[in-house]
Amino acid sequence: MADSYLYFGDNLDVLRQHIADESIDLIYLDPPFNSDKDYVALSGKRRSADILPTLQLLAGEDARATKGRVFKDIWRWDDEVNNNFQRIIECNNNRLSQTLTAFSQLIGKNGLLAYIVMLAPRLVELHRVLKPTGSIYLHCDQHASAYIRLLMDAIFGSENFLNCIVWCYGLGGSSPRYWPRKHDDILWYSKEPNKHNFEAVQIPATSQRMKGQMKKAPDFWNIPTINNMAKERTGFPTQKPEALLERIIESSSRKGDIVLDPFCGSGTTLCVAHRLGRKWVGIDNAPKAVELVEERLGILFGCEAVYKLKLTFSN
Ligand SMILES: C[S@@+](CC[C@H](N)C(=O)[O-])C[C@H]1O[C@@H](n2cnc3c(N)ncnc32)[C@H](O)[C@@H]1O
Numbered sequence: 001m002a003d004s005y006l007y008f009g010d011n012l013d014v015l016r017q018h019i020a021d022e023s024i025d026l027i028y029l030d031p032p033f034n035s036d037k038d039y040v041a042l043s044g045k046r047r048s049a050d051i052l053p054t055l056q057l058l059a060g061e062d063a064r065a066t067k068g069r070v071f072k073d074i075w076r077w078d079d080e081v082n083n084n085f086q087r088i089i090e091c092n093n094n095r096l097s098q099t100l101t102a103f104s105q106l107i108g109k110n111g112l113l114a115y116i117v118m119l120a121p122r123l124v125e126l127h128r129v130l131k132p133t134g135s136i137y138l139h140c141d142q143h144a145s146a147y148i149r150l151l152m153d154a155i156f157g158s159e160n161f162l163n164c165i166v167w168c169y170g171l172g173g174s175s176p177r178y179w180p181r182k183h184d185d186i187l188w189y190s191k192e193p194n195k196h197n198f199e200a201v202q203i204p205a206t207s208q209r210m211k212g213q214m215k216k217a218p219d220f221w222n223i224p225t226i227n228n229m230a231k232e233r234t235g236f237p238t239q240k241p242e243a244l245l246e247r248i249i250e251s252s253s254r255k256g257d258i259v260l261d262p263f264c265g266s267g268t269t270l271c272v273a274h275r276l277g278r279k280w281v282g283i284d285n286a287p288k289a290v291e292l293v294e295e296r297l298g299i300l301f302g303c304e305a306v307y308k309l310k311l312t313f314s315n
Helices: 011-018 054-057 061-065 081-088 094-107 110-128 144-158 244-254 268-275 286-302 305-307
Strands: 005-008 024-029 037-040 069-073 130-140 163-170 181-190 202-204 213-216 220-222 259-260 279-284 310-313
Touching: 005 011, 005 286, 011 110, 011 279, 024 110, 069 163, 069 286, 081 094, 081 110, 094 110, 094 144, 110 130, 110 144, 130 163, 130 286, 144 163, 144 310, 244 259, 244 268, 259 268, 268 279, 268 286, 279 286
Parallel strands: 005 279, 005 310, 024 130, 024 259, 163 220, 259 279
Antiparallel strands: 037 069, 130 181, 163 181, 202 213
16 A cells, blocks of 8 residues: 655645645545634543654744634634635635625625635535545534535535535533534435445434334434543543544555545544555644544554655645
């Protein structure tokens, strides 16, 4: 198996500089959700800090000034965002430009639109790097999923929308003001109509009639979140369960395929892809994330896996 790649840097730069057109078989992304939160490391297992000082040095003053913070999911409208917005409006992609103009008229120039302006050019790059037989799973929640779906329609085409998978979980708080929010949305699109790889995953049937038999997994997935005692827990906030990624990777890629996660965090996608015999490309701009991915791969697959991966710093 050829090398897999881990990039430390902004995924927009990495995608533009390092990832070739139509080279990726499957994309899963779990970007910030526009939750208006600052995420810090949770108490988890002890980590070796060998690589962290180097990474902080490379990340510059910023990393030292935000010690403890893993990543920030707070979006505000400012001059830089406004310039990026103008660039999208003036680009050659009519559908995208019209969609962003309509969003600005509907919601105004605010934090939500700033978040969409961040996401849009990255989705354009992800569309470019995906093979014609590939597909993309975009993980989001109620904060922005309605807008992201329309943004994906503009970039990937509504004809390539396949499913809105509902990931149901039990954990989390509740409010006296509305129904407890206990699911995320995962939007699934192909690059081209009917060309994508897919093999349905079978799960145990629960109805009385089919008891003891298997059935195709439907578009709502009951998969528990990671509990405090789980072996896979790394202490990274927003870490997703391996079972969730297993279902996506097993159903929508084949052995030897390349799986890309441009917001890879603690490396859940990368570890599952590795275990299932896929090659992978991970990108993250948080020093803590890159540190964790290396350590997690080392623990799961031994030093060899870590030596084989190419860690690239991208400015
Ligand atoms: C929700 S977390 C991903 C969690 C991951 N799925 C897991 O299981 O651990 C989002 C990640 O995106 C990263 N991120 C945010 N903006 C980024 C950017 N522009 N380029 C690269 N990574 C980014 C953050 O550092 C964070 O690690």
